[in-house]
Amino acid sequence: xxxxxxxxxxxxxxxxxxxxxxxxxxxxxxxxxxxxxxxxxxxxxxxxxxxxxxxxxxxxxxxxxxxxxxxxxxxxxxxxxxxxxxxxxxxxxxxxxxxxxxxxxxxxxxxxxxxxxxxxxxxxxxxxxxxxxxxxxxxxxxxxxxxxxxxxxxxxxxxxxxxxxxxxxxxxxxxxxxxxxxxxxxxxxxxxxxxxxxxxxxxxxxxxxxxxxxxxxxxxxxxxxxxxxxxxxxxxxxxxxxxxxxxxxxxxxxxxxxxxxxxxxxxxxxxxxxxxxxxxxxxxxxxxxxxxxxxxxxxxxxxxxxxxxxxxxxxxxxxxxxxxxxxxxxxxxxxxxxxxxxxxxxxxxxxxxxxxxxxxxxxxxxxxxxxxxxxxxxxxxx
Numbered sequence: 001x002x003x004x005x006x007x008x009x010x011x012x013x014x015x016x017x018x019x020x021x022x023x024x025x026x027x028x029x030x031x032x033x034x035x036x037x038x039x040x041x042x043x044x045x046x047x048x049x050x051x052x053x054x055x056x057x058x059x060x061x062x063x064x065x066x067x068x069x070x071x072x073x074x075x076x077x078x079x080x081x082x083x084x085x086x087x088x089x090x091x092x093x094x095x096x097x098x099x100x101x102x103x104x105x106x107x108x109x110x111x112x113x114x115x116x117x118x119x120x121x122x123x124x125x126x127x128x129x130x131x132x133x134x135x136x137x138x139x140x141x142x143x144x145x146x147x148x149x150x151x152x153x154x155x156x157x158x159x160x161x162x163x164x165x166x167x168x169x170x171x172x173x174x175x176x177x178x179x180x181x182x183x184x185x186x187x188x189x190x191x192x193x194x195x196x197x198x199x200x201x202x203x204x205x206x207x208x209x210x211x212x213x214x215x216x217x218x219x220x221x222x223x224x225x226x227x228x229x230x231x232x233x234x235x236x237x238x239x240x241x242x243x244x245x246x247x248x249x250x251x252x253x254x255x256x257x258x259x260x261x262x263x264x265x266x267x268x269x270x271x272x273x274x275x276x277x278x279x280x281x282x283x284x285x286x287x288x289x290x291x292x293x294x295x296x297x298x299x300x301x302x303x304x305x306x307x308x309x310x311x312x313x314x315x316x317x318x319x320x321x322x323x324x325x326x327x328x329x330x331x332x333x334x335x336x337x338x339x340x341x342x343x344x345x346x347x348x349x350x351x352x353x354x355x356x357x358x359x360x361x362x363x364x365x366x367x368x369x370x371x372x373x374x375x376x377x378x379x380x381x382x
Contacts, residue, residue, distance in 0.1 A: 013237075014047035015223065021084075023048040023206055024069075024174060029078030031064055031230075038064040039075065040230035046223075051200050051207040053217035056227035057253075065227070066176050066210045070099045082173055096173035102182045104163035106151040112138070113147040116166045123170065137165035140199060157188050164196070168203060177209040181216060193219050214254055218242065226250050242304075248380045251302040258308075258347050260285060260301045261382065264293050273374055276301050280345035286318045287377035300380045305336070305350035307376035310361075310368055317371035321347060325366045335360040339368055 014020040022045035031039040039061045046052045054062040067073040069080060071092035079088045087095050098119075106115050116137050120130045138144045141161035151159055160180065167175055180196065181189045197220050200207050211217050217224045218238040226233045226241065226249075234246040245251035248259065262278035262285065269292060275284045276299055285301050293299065314320060326346065327338035337349045337360075347370055351361060362368060 013222075014050075015045070020047060022046060023050075023083055024208070025079075025081040026065070026069075027079045027081070029065070029068060029075045029080065031068065031073060031075045037061075037230040039068065039078075042078070042230070042232055044225060044232060044235065046206065046208065048206055049204050050222045051197065051209065051220055053221035053224040054208065054210045054227060055212070055214060055217040055224050055253075057212060059229075060227040061230040062210045062212075062227050063178065064230075066099075066178060066208065069174070069208065070097055070176055071095050097176060098167045098170055098172040098174075099176040099178065100163050100167040100180055102179040104151075104159050106159060106162060106166075108151050111148050111150055112143065112154070112162050115151070115162055116169050119166065119170050133169050137169050140168070140202065141165045142195075155188075156185070157192050160192060161195070164199065168199075168205065172205065175205050175207050177207060179211055180209060182211075182213075189216070196220065218254070226253060228253075243378075245302060245378060245380065248300050248302070248382065251300075251378065251380060256305050256348060256350075258303045258305065260303070260345070262299060262301065264295050264297045264299060266295060267293060274379060276379065278345070280343055281321055281341060282343035283321070285377055286374040287379050288375045289379040293379070298382045300382050302378040302380055303372055303376055305348045306352070308347070308349045308370050308372045310337070310349055310351060310370060312368065314369050315371050318374040319372050319377065321345070321370045323347065323368060323370070325362055325364050325368060328360050328362070328364065330360050335362075337362060337368070339370060 024046040026042055026044040029039050029042045042065060054065060056062045064073060068075050071090060079086055081087065082096060107118065113134050116134045117130050120133055138147055141164060143158065143161060146158065154162065181192055193216065221238060223235060223237050224241060225235045228249050234241060234250045241250065241254050245254065251257050252259065260278045260281060262276040265275040265277040265284055267274045272288055272290045274287055274289045274293060276287060277284050287301055321341055323339040323341040325337055326340040329336040333353055335351050335353065337351065339347045339349055341347065349370060
């Protein structure tokens with residue numbers, strides 16, 4: 001299940017302000033390898049101070065796009081602008097960009113201080129400037145007393161913070177993060193998500209992060225883009241992406257959902273609703289949908305498992321389905337039920353445990369009634 005975002009809401013979101021100018025503008029960027037499009041006419045605007053996530057599965061194009069921003073890959077066409085300056089043809093070392101790799105790439109023979117200072121010395125800063133900048137970075141990542149240690153004397157989370165300090169030490173306008181928490185175990189990763197967001201908010205640097213972990217992206221990002229086969233499927237806030245997916249792919253990729261295929265049976269434009277006949281349910285689904293759709297149009301309806309209520313007797317509701325419990329998964333905080341209807345549809349239901357118990361509430365083969373509101377059903381193109 002997708003986690004709620006831990007970003008602190010800004011008074012006015014810049015992407016909602018018509019007068020706001022993008023800090024990073026990607027326009028019509030295309031990159032092919034043979035006949036395969038790694039990036040297919042990608043355009044994207046990212047604003048100053050955002051922690052923006054590029055999310056997608058393997059081969060979706062997210063890492064290629066990140067490497068194009070870094071200057072490590074040259075696009076076949078398209079432009080990249082940072083703070084109003086076209087950097088498309090600049091080599092990596094001339095871009096106001098730094099990159100933090102998944103492996104962290106720390107020098108094992110150097111101390112923490114020396115790792116952080118490495119890029120600063122290459123830029124020929126004075127010894128005093130390097131010393132002050134390193135001290136600032138160690139304070140920023142809360143490691144002021146660990147500067148003399150070497151990477152093999154640090155935990156995974158500490159190495160991650162050293163890599164971040166080294167990347168931020170050169171004060172880049174844009175910081176790129178390639179699977180920044182991928183090398184950490186689950187518990188440490190969840191803790192480090194909060195630390196990374198807090199550091200980003202303190203320094204105010206624009207971050208662009210690549211990840212395949214939807215929970216990580218949903219938790220950390222101010223906005224995210226879901227990529228698929230080199231194209232951007234949708235750009236939105238975490239809540240907007242989860243609650244209002246623009247395509248079936250996004251609905252299924254972000255969190256768990258039930259997809260019911262059907263066709264438009266009727267529409268009430270005054271009420272802002274449609275009825276979708278679903279063969280697998282053997283009935284119609286009532287859904288909120290304001291845009292006109294011709295009767296007979298094939299569509300898919302997405303309903304999240306947590307939006308479905310479970311009853312032992314038939315309720316009065318917008319949508320009701322009946323079935324038997326086919327599978328049960330007890331996950332501690334929630335139980336997952338797979339309920340099979342007489343017409344053959346399998347509906348995933350999630351029940352939160354609000355009372356202490358060692359067993360799921362329902363058992364295999366129990367007959368259950370499932371209900372959900374029209375507003376919980378999202379109509380999607382097929």
